[in-house]
Amino acid sequence: MTATATPTTPPRTPESREKPPSRRAGDIDSFRGLAALSTVAFHVRQEYTVYDAQGAHPPLNTPGVDALFSFEALDLFFVLSAFLLTSSYARAAIDGGSTRPASAFLFRRAIRILPLYVLAILVVWATRNPTLPGNWRDLAEHLTFTHVFDQERIFYTLGPTWSLSLEVLFYLVLAGLGPLAVRACRPLRRRGSRVAVCAAGCLLLYAAPLAWITYAHYGVGIPHTDWVAYFGPQARFGGFAAGMGLAVARAALGDRARLPRRAALPLTALALTGLFCLSLLSRQSGPEGFTTTYYHPLASALWMLLLFSTFHIRQLTVWNTFLTARWLTFVGLVSYSLFIWHEPVMLLLHNAGLLPQGTSGFPWALLIVLVAALVTAAASYWLIEYPAGLLARLKDTNGHPRNFYPDAALR
Template sequence: MQASVQPTKFFPALEGLRGIAIIAVIIYHNFPYGDSLFGWLGVDLFFVLSGFLITSILFRSVNIDKPSAYFKKFYIRRALRIFPLYYLFLFAFLFLLPALGIFNNEVSEYQEDKFWFIFYGQNWLFTNNFPETSHCLNHFWSLAVEEQYYIFWPIIIILLKKPRYLLIFLIGFLLVLFGFRSYIWNAHYEGFNYTNFYTFTRFDGICIGSIIAILSIQKKEFILRHTASIVTGLAALNFIFYFANTSGNLPYLAFIGYTTFAAMFGILVYELAYGNANWLKKIFSGNMLRFLGRISYGLYMFHWPVHYFLRKPLFIFFNDSLHLPKVYNQILIAFITTAISIVFSLISYYFFEMKFLRLKEKFQ
């Protein structure tokens, strides 16, 4: 009889870190001055977490299961986690609302490009043709990046298998990405927004999360021994490219900024998983953070459409009734729409998503 993969170790602090990631994303999208508070880094933190956790799962499975079981278990379990709510959203926004004649302007462009969403290619669509009037599903670009990773990474792992070869591949791939981005920047392609949504700009965080997972298998103490050197090197890179950006108009974030931030997140992920800082683990294992981390998938999907559709009527209502300064009005609206999104996410998690999550137990 074929051996079954033992359940991957659960890290409560990483669930809390996922809670931090969704808080950052919500601050960026819903609250005023969210970009100044570095809320946009929440997505990169999600990418690093995904790379670390998925690689840990796959590497454990590839060394125990037959290839057929390896692929079957991974893809079915991922599908049960991701597809139900994702395609429910697509059905609602691409088919149901248009059929009912509701929010036509907000979903019209998505209708024209629905196949990009159905096959997880919307980030490539946004790179070349960002929606002008439809915005309520724009945050789905990051889901496409992750899904593209889920498709190809299991294949690469089973082909290379050994941690050393996988590390060489990932480091080489990152170098290729740097070179490719440099070429695009020098070529000055018009209308090609590669700085925000492009797969080969945003894959770095997932690659770094994967590297952290492999190092934890191959050389578990490596990062702990070299943390100071890694942080110093990343700081130097940030310093160099910051000045390159100010003098030469280099797209700093797209070229190296996302990468260095992701590397810092990678060190934090490693510390929370395998480090000795128990006080840090205790902070990130708090009940509230873990609660938000548990429902973060649904909350990511709900938070922006809820805020997008409610912000204007709520602003008019509060402006007329409370006469608050604009920024206070915006903060109040952000808290209200976030609370509503949490309620929707709770309902979704316990009454919809859990029905599919329970099926994952059949594919341990």
């Protein structure tokens, strides 16, 4: 909010005003949109990569350009989701106050995730299993979000949705840990002690996947193709921990120590450059290299820095202006549907012979898939996501059924 000028305080100029909450909501949507677009590009590139005895041959020969299109942004989803969902718990633990019941929290998360996900799973699974019983185990695991623990079926039906298994698991963990952290901090008199307890918990959750990855890769030599070992929560929860740490940091700082433009922009540039270099180095070091092995914990830390330099600021920067572009906020609005449908759309176009052949056709294939997937996502949002989201209004923030007719007793 913009501070009100007093006789002893000179009025702020428009460009020096603090960032209003509505602009942050637009930035969040845009981050989701960027992550979804990056995920589409990653999977189209993967489809056009040639594998032989000499290794993988991506469609783009320029390392820097290939690093952009091979960028894995799922960690951004994890960090952003954890940041948004943990913020209320962090504020309650550090400064007091109440939080919504776990049942209300899980109800809203279920309304957000399940309708579109279940429909997409059933539709895609049915098209690939025309005769019953089909691969019933694959269907059961996807409907229960347990396919991330199955080495064979982790990428079946809707390949990218292994990440939703971790998302749902995080909801359950947060519903338990959030209230526990609030209760643990209440007896502590000093605010600094409450901040330290919350920060230590986030640090522990971030360090645990690092320890597991080190043990799995260097200790017992588990190969990188063991998907359960490196895609499961024991390896990927660092992204959620980074988002929780960001929520704690912002709750601890409050409106203090907001970054001026001269500090926010360099931090933003540092985070973006770090993410690009990390992607480039991981491509060059190969699947067993150091940067590839620790790619996701490192990327999560850089995403955390980028989000901090975007949200905890005094003045809007050119980066914030870019994030509020209408086309990007639109992509962010339909990002969940884009994430869900882009792979089936890509495979449908490929099987119908509508995508160009050969690695040279990658740019056109990416454009075709993006256009088709965005149209599908927009229809999916308005026909499925938006109507399903209205169900969340059936309960208030405390999980109680809403009384839509408060004067009903007088009628």
